[in-house]
Amino acid sequence: MVHDDGADGPAPGGGRVPGGAPPPGIAHGTAHLRVFQPLAAYPDAVQARLIAGAHRTRAEVEAEAAERARRRLARPVTDPFPEPGEDDLVRVLQDEQGSAFYCPDEFGLRAEMAAAQLEETMLPLAYEAAVPTAARAMNRGRVLVALEEEWGLSPDPDADRAHPDEEDGPGRDEDGPSGRHRVQTRTATWGVPHGWLAVFDPEEPVRRLVDGERTAYRRAPALAALERAGHAAAALSRHAPDAELIAELTVMVEWLGAFHPDSHVELDYGGLTRHVWPDDSVFDLWTLIDALEEGDEATAGVAQGRLNRRWAAVGMLARLT
Structure with missing residues (x-):
C-alpha cells in the first residue's frame, strides 16, 4: 500500500495515511519527498536549532x-512517538555554489498527523493498542509547545482553526500563502x-544519496x-478532466507554493x-502528459500502462512484509 503524509492520493493500487510516520515494519519500503529551505526562511529560534x-x-x-x-519498535510499552528530549534530525543540502538548505524532520508533528488520520480509519480498540x-497526549503537548516557542504559533488547537489533524499541521505560518504551517516532508510506502x-x-x-548505499x-x-x-495539472484539466x-x-x-x-x-x-x-517513471509520466496534449492517445496509453505495471508490482511487495 502507499501511505502519503500530505494526502496526495495513492500511487497505483495503494492507499494513504497523512502524517509521515510509517507503521512499524514497512520503513524499508518507504520513500520521502522533502523541501529544503534556506536558513533565512526560518524564525531565529528555529535557525539556531537547525x-x-x-x-x-x-x-x-x-x-x-x-x-x-x-x-521505538523495541519499547516494552507501545509508543510510536519520539522520546522526550529527542533532538529533531536535520538534513542539509548544499547547492553547486556551496549554499546550505535545511529540512528538519519534524517527526513528532508528522507522527501526530498520522495518529489523527489513523484514529478516523481504525476500530477504537485496535487504535488504542x-x-x-497517554503517549499521544504527551507528544501532542510537546509539539504544540515547540510550535509556540519556535514559530510563535498558538498552542491552542482551536485557535484559527489550528488542528494538528489537518494535513498542514497546527498553527499559522504567516509567510505561507495559506497562512498555515507546512511540514517539509511527505512520506509514501510501497509506491x-x-x-x-x-x-x-x-x-x-x-x-546516489549516501556513499556505499543503494539509495537514489x-x-x-x-x-x-x-x-x-502547475503545467501538468493544467494539461490534464484540459485533456483528461476526470483524472x-x-x-x-x-x-x-x-x-510547494508555501x-x-x-x-x-x-x-x-x-x-x-x-x-x-x-526508475523511468518520470519519463513515462511526462510522455503520458505530452501525448495527451498532442492528441496521441496510443502513446499515452502505452506510457500509462508502463506506469501501472511498474508500481503495481511494487505494491504487491507490501503483502510480503
Whole structure:
C-alpha cells in the first residue's frame, strides 16, 4: 500500500495515511519527498536549532533515523512517538555554489498527523493498542509547545482553526500563502504518488544519496518543480478532466507554493531503490502528459500502462512484509 503524509492520493493500487510516520515494519519500503529551505526562511529560534543539528552528515542522519525507529519498535510499552528530549534530525543540502538548505524532520508533528488520520480509519480498540492515548497526549503537548516557542504559533488547537489533524499541521505560518504551517516532508510506502513524479524533469540527473548505499534521489529547484506541477495539472484539466492525478497535483502546487522560492525539492527513493531502480517513471509520466496534449492517445496509453505495471508490482511487495 502507499501511505502519503500530505494526502496526495495513492500511487497505483495503494492507499494513504497523512502524517509521515510509517507503521512499524514497512520503513524499508518507504520513500520521502522533502523541501529544503534556506536558513533565512526560518524564525531565529528555529535557525539556531537547525544550525546546531547540522553537525551530522547525511549518512549519519539516515543511520540515526533507522536506529530511532528500531528503538521505538523495541519499547516494552507501545509508543510510536519520539522520546522526550529527542533532538529533531536535520538534513542539509548544499547547492553547486556551496549554499546550505535545511529540512528538519519534524517527526513528532508528522507522527501526530498520522495518529489523527489513523484514529478516523481504525476500530477504537485496535487504535488504542497501536496509539496509546497517554503517549499521544504527551507528544501532542510537546509539539504544540515547540510550535509556540519556535514559530510563535498558538498552542491552542482551536485557535484559527489550528488542528494538528489537518494535513498542514497546527498553527499559522504567516509567510505561507495559506497562512498555515507546512511540514517539509511527505512520506509514501510501497509506491511513489504520480503527483510527486510530475515535479521533476526526466532529463535531470539522478544521484546516489549516501556513499556505499543503494539509495537514489532526484532533486529540482522548488520554483521549477512548482511550474511543472502547475503545467501538468493544467494539461490534464484540459485533456483528461476526470483524472485523479489532478487532485494530487493541486495539493502539490499548494504545498510547494508555501515555501521559500529559493528552496529545493528532493525525492528520496529510500528503501524502494532496490525494487524500482532504474526508475523511468518520470519519463513515462511526462510522455503520458505530452501525448495527451498532442492528441496521441496510443502513446499515452502505452506510457500509462508502463506506469501501472511498474508500481503495481511494487505494491504487491507490501503483502510480503
